[in-house]
Amino acid sequence: MINNYSAEDKVLLAVDCIIFGFDKEDLKILLIKRDFEPEKGKWSLMGGFLQQQENLDEAASRILRTLTGINNVYMEQLHSYSKVDRDPAERTISVAYYALINIQDHNEELIEKYSAKWFSVAKAPDLIFDHNIMVRHAISRLRYKTSKEPIGFELLPPKFTMRQLQKLYEAILDEKLDKRNFINKINGMDILVKLKEKDMNSSRKGSFLHMFDEQKYNRKKADGFSFKL
Amino acid sequence: MINNYSAEDKVLLAVDCIIFGFDKEDLKILLIKRDFEPEKGKWSLMGGFLQQQENLDEAASRILRTLTGINNVYMEQLHSYSKVDRDPAERTISVAYYALINIQDHNEELIEKYSAKWFSVAKAPDLIFDHNIMVRHAISRLRYKTSKEPIGFELLPPKFTMRQLQKLYEAILDEKLDKRNFINKINGMDILVKLKEKDMNSSRKGSFLHMFDEQKYNRKKADGFSFKL
DNA sequence: ACAAAAGTGTTCCCGATACACCCATGT
DNA sequence: ACATGGGTGTATCGGGAACACTTTTGT
Numbered sequence: 001m002i003n004n005y006s007a008e009d010k011v012l013l014a015v016d017c018i019i020f021g022f023d024k025e026d027l028k029i030l031l032i033k034r035d036f037e038p039e040k041g042k043w044s045l046m047g048g049f050l051q052q053q054e055n056l057d058e059a060a061s062r063i064l065r066t067l068t069g070i071n072n073v074y075m076e077q078l079h080s081y082s083k084v085d086r087d088p089a090e091r092t093i094s095v096a097y098y099a100l101i102n103i104q105d106h107n108e109e110l111i112e113k114y115s116a117k118w119f120s121v122a123k124a125p126d127l128i129f130d131h132n133i134m135v136r137h138a139i140s141r142l143r144y145k146t147s148k149e150p151i152g153f154e155l156l157p158p159k160f161t162m163r164q165l166q167k168l169y170e171a172i173l174d175e176k177l178d179k180r181n182f183i184n185k186i187n188g189m190d191i192l193v194k195l196k197e198k199d200m201n202s203s204r205k206g207s208f209l210h211m212f213d214e215q216k217y218n219r220k221k222a223d224g225f226s227f228k229l
Numbered sequence: 230m231i232n233n234y235s236a237e238d239k240v241l242l243a244v245d246c247i248i249f250g251f252d253k254e255d256l257k258i259l260l261i262k263r264d265f266e267p268e269k270g271k272w273s274l275m276g277g278f279l280q281q282q283e284n285l286d287e288a289a290s291r292i293l294r295t296l297t298g299i300n301n302v303y304m305e306q307l308h309s310y311s312k313v314d315r316d317p318a319e320r321t322i323s324v325a326y327y328a329l330i331n332i333q334d335h336n337e338e339l340i341e342k343y344s345a346k347w348f349s350v351a352k353a354p355d356l357i358f359d360h361n362i363m364v365r366h367a368i369s370r371l372r373y374k375t376s377k378e379p380i381g382f383e384l385l386p387p388k389f390t391m392r393q394l395q396k397l398y399e400a401i402l403d404e405k406l407d408k409r410n411f412i413n414k415i416n417g418m419d420i421l422v423k424l425k426e427k428d429m430n431s432s433r434k435g436s437f438l439h440m441f442d443e444q445k446y447n448r449k450k451a452d453g454f455s456f457k458l
Numbered sequence: 459a460c461a462a463a464a465g466t467g468t469t470c471c472c473g474a475t476a477c478a479c480c481c482a483t484g485t
Numbered sequence: 486a487c488a489t490g491g492g493t494g495t496a497t498c499g500g501g502a503a504c505a506c507t508t509t510t511g512t
Contacts, residue, residue, distance in 0.1 A: 009278045010239035013322060049238045052320060056311040080309050080324050082285040091281060093242060095309050163491075180493070181475065203490040204483040392464075409466070410502065432463040434509040465508075474499085481492075 014087075014094040015059045016047035016131065018078070018138035019068070021103030022155040026120040027171040028103065029135060030067065031127070033115035038089045039128040045135075046114070047094065060097035067114055069107035074154040075099045076145070078138055086130050094130075098138040100154035146172055150191060150217055150227045159209040161199050162186070169229065185229060191217040243316075243323040244288045245276035245360065247307070247367035248297070250332030251384040255349040256400040257332065258364060259296065260356070262344035267318045268357040274364075275343070276323065289326035296343055298336035303329045303383040305374070307367055315359050323359075327367040329383035368401075375401055379420060379446055379456045388438040390428050391415070398458065414458060420446045 019030040031043045048063040050056060060075050078096040086092065103118065111117075119125065121139060126132065146152045152168055153160075166182045186192065193213045198206035217227070248259040260272045277292040279285060289304050307325040315321065332347065340346075348354065350368060355361065375381045381397055382389075395411045415421065422442050427435035446456070 009241065009280055011242050011279060011281075012238065013240050013242065050240060050311070050322070051238055052240075053313060055313055056309060056322070077308060079306060080285060082279070084282060084284055093279070093285070161491090178476075179491090180477080183492080184494085185474090204485085205481075205489080205491055206483080207491055390464090407502075407504085408464090409504080412465080413467085414501090432509090433511045434462085434464055436464055459512100461510100461512085463509090466506090468504090470501100470503080472499105472501090474497105476497080477495090479493090481490105483489090483491105485486100485488085 012090060012092045013050040014047050014092050015050060015056060015063055016045040016094050016096050016134060017060060017063050017067075017075075018045060018096060018098040018135055019064065020098060020100050020138075020142065020155060021106075021118060022168050022171060023103050023118070025167060025171065026122070027139075027168075028118045028120055029124060030106070030111075030116055030118055031124065032067070033117070034128070035115060038087070042128045043125045044128040045096075045131045046116070050095075056095055056097075060095075060099070064097075064099050064101075067110055067116060068101060068105070069110050070101060070105050073099050073101050074151055076141070078134065078141055081130050081134065083130065094134075096134040096138065098142065100142075100151060102155065102157055104157060143172055147229045148227060150212060153212040159195065159197070159199075159211055161202065161207040161209060163202065163207055165210070189225075189227065191220065191227070241319060241321045242279040243276050243321050244279060244285060244292055245274040245323050245325050245363060246289060246293050246296075246304075247274060247325060247327040247364055248293065249327060249329050249367075249371065249384060250335075250347060251397050251400060252332050252347070254396060254400065255351070256368075256397075257347045257349055258353060259335070259340075259345055259347055260353065261296070262346070263357070264344060267316070271357050272354045273357040274325075274360045275345070279324075285324050285326075289324075289328070293326075293328050293330075296339055296345060297330060297334070298339050299330060299334050303380055305370070307363065307370055310359050310363065312359065323363075325363040325367065327371065329371075329380060331384065331386055333386060372401055376458045377456060379441060382441040388424065388426070388428075388440055390431065390436040390438060392431065392436055394439070418454075418456065420449065420456070 021028045021030065032046050034040050034042055034044050046063055046067045048059065050059045054062065056077060057075065064073055064075065065071055075097050078098055080093060080095045082093045084091065124135065127135065155168060156164060162183055165186065166177055166179065170177055191213055192210045195209045195211065197209045199209050200206040250257045250259065261275050263269050263271055263273050275292055275296045277288065279288045283291065285306060286304065293302055293304065294300055304326050307327055309322060309324045311322045313320065353364065356364065384397060385393060391412055394415065395406055395408065399406050420442055421439045424438045424440065426438045428438050429435040
């Protein structure tokens with residue numbers, strides 16, 4: 001016989017997404033106000049259930065797309081949460097994912113449809129179930145990961161200034177960084193291209209825009225280089 | 230209504246355990262020879278299904294206990310694997326855990342009952358499903374984690390020599406370490422107690438036994454100290 | 459006497475950090 | 486002219502890596 005597994009122990013498997021964005025100074029997360037039970041009216045992460053024909057990564061992408069309209073987003077599986085009574089309605093295991101998006105890319109209509117809102121991580125409201133814990137874990141993972149892989153760029157527009165990049169890392173790490181040391185480190189890795197173009201919004205002098213050169217990074221990585229911040 | 234979740238999307242949730250041990254020179258994993266379908270006769274990780282009244286950590290502990298007879302083992306959740314056809318018999322999502330045990334503690338009868346066997350990680354056979362990938366991930370996580378937290382001791386007997394500890398880290402990292410630098414680093418952290426007792430098995434001269442001082446470590450940690458190797 | 463593992467400090471180097479002034483521009 | 490943020494280089498410090506000889510004891 002092929003199928004000797006018992007059917008009695010099946011469970012509902014949810015996927016919840018911690019969606020990170022970065023806005024000028026603050027690291028933010030996108031939360032929804034639940035218009036359904038349980039916990040209707042409270043803030044929570046965007047989530048959904050795993051479907052039969054998809055894997056977890058696909059479910060996470062689908063859920064993210066539902067709320068933001070964006071495809072091809074950097075996402076990573078975080079952890080699975082399984083406390084027996086974590087969801088009062090029914091036994092549910094949740095696999096948390098975090099996503100990094102360029103905050104300008106979100107879709108206004110969808111945000112409205114789901115009563116979603118961006119919150120600075122420092123000022124986010126209490127969330128339902130164990131979602132607060134998930135967010136804490138996600139921030140901790142984000143700190144680790146952004147210091148070891150060049151994924152911070154996912155949170156910025158394609159063209160960004162050094163200052164924006166520094167502000168981003170300051171927001172993620174929640175500490176001030178030295179301007180010269182930061183730029184020296186970044187330039188030392190030689191994975192950005194400096195454009196002729198300047199961003200004139202932030203100062204009178206203007207500041208040069210840069211782009212992450214993914215090809216160059218991949219070549220260097222294949223050669224033994226590793227990103228380190 | 231309380232329950233507005235659909236029942237159609239429930240899935241089987243498995244827990245698979247990568248059980249690490251250390252034996253003189255080698256990092257090992259405990260594998261079982263499946264005496265049930267699918268893939269009967271092939272090697273695999275020890276696993277089981279999540280039950281309704283337990284969370285994932287508890288399921289992992291239960292599964293480990295079933296095979297080894299040991300309780301209170303260091304375990305950590307690794308990752309969830311969800312490829313749609315990963316298990317040919319039925320859609321199953323698996324949450325992998327890794328465990329660190331003192332290899333001397335295992336129970337011979339249980340090992341025999343499950344046709345289990347210890348393999349050096351370097352010489353382990355091919356495993357069913359995606360278990361090879363799980364093992365690779367587990368080793369990678371183990372490397373990271375043992376360099377940041379004093380969990381390597383879980384793989385040793387309570388009393389161990391500096392040389393054993395070094396061999397352990399060499400096996401985990403798969404690289405030779407310098408004897409003096411290693412001992413200097415360990416002693417610099419001041420989290421071991423050196424016993425008067427010597428282990429006379431490894432050499433004519435004998436070498437002093439040490440123990441991990443968990444209280445001391447916890448006090449230092451609360452004071453801002455962090456383990457680093 | 460010799461073989462086999464244990465034990466023990468110092469030097470050197472590189473990467474991380476600290477730090478201050480001039481520039482360009484809009485008002 | 487001045488206010489605002491942009492851009493740049495060097496000196497110091499500390500942790501990590503390299504490195505070799507003596508000790509003990511069973512044979």
